[in-house]
Amino acid sequence: MVWRKGSKAALSSHFVLLRVRLAGRRPKPADDGTIPLAWLIAQWPEGEDEPVKYWVSNLPANIPAKGLVRLAKSRWRIEHDHRELKTALGLDHLEGRSFTGWHRHVTLVTAAHLFLTEQRSSPKVPARTAGPAAEAGTAEGAGSQKPPSSLPTASARQSVLRRVGQPQCCNRL
Known part of the structure; x- marks a missing residue:
């Protein structure tokens, strides 16, 4: 099963998905007194004798296998x-x-x-172009260029605030 695309190739492996009741813990029993079912996810790469990684999840039974593996990974x-x-x-x-x-x-x-x-x-902002003196490599051109500011621009701050909302403590930005 492929769970995501990597930088060089798709990441894939074999998985075993089982619904189990956990032992050795004190899970909160269901209304009928039974211990609830949980997912046991085991990654079993090709060529291995047994699974190499395990996860336990309390996600619902109707979740697709690919989604369950993606969340585990x-x-x-x-x-x-x-x-x-x-x-x-x-x-x-x-x-x-x-x-x-x-x-x-x-x-x-x-x-x-x-x-x-x-x-x-x-998306990245395109670099500012320098004047003709800076391109020629003269001393005047090299000294007149300002170093880029490490502080975010006002438009970047406003973009973030639009997405997350204005905090009550910040009435002005």
Whole structure:
């Protein structure tokens, strides 16, 4: 089964999908007293003697097999985003002690992650062309060129705010 297209080729493998009742846990029983069914997903690559990866899911029984496998295999994306939130955006830098401080910190980190994701997915702006003096390589042309700003433009901020809504704390941007 193919679950997504990779950078070089489609990613595919064999999978076993079973509905099972989990043992060794204390699941909340259904109204009739039975333990609810869950999905056991096992990846069994060709040439292997037994499955190599396992997942358990409580998704409904009527979900298509391809969708179930795609969701199970999307864990790498979640781990990548979590690592980016911690390393690049400072999710793990909070040393506060209140829920309010934690909530504000997580909200700002999440908003920064949304902004970066939005910037990556939007089409790139064409580079500015320099004047004829800069193309000739003269000292005047090299000194007159401004370095690109690392701050987002007002239109980029407005684009993100249109998608997520204006926060109550920001009346002007």
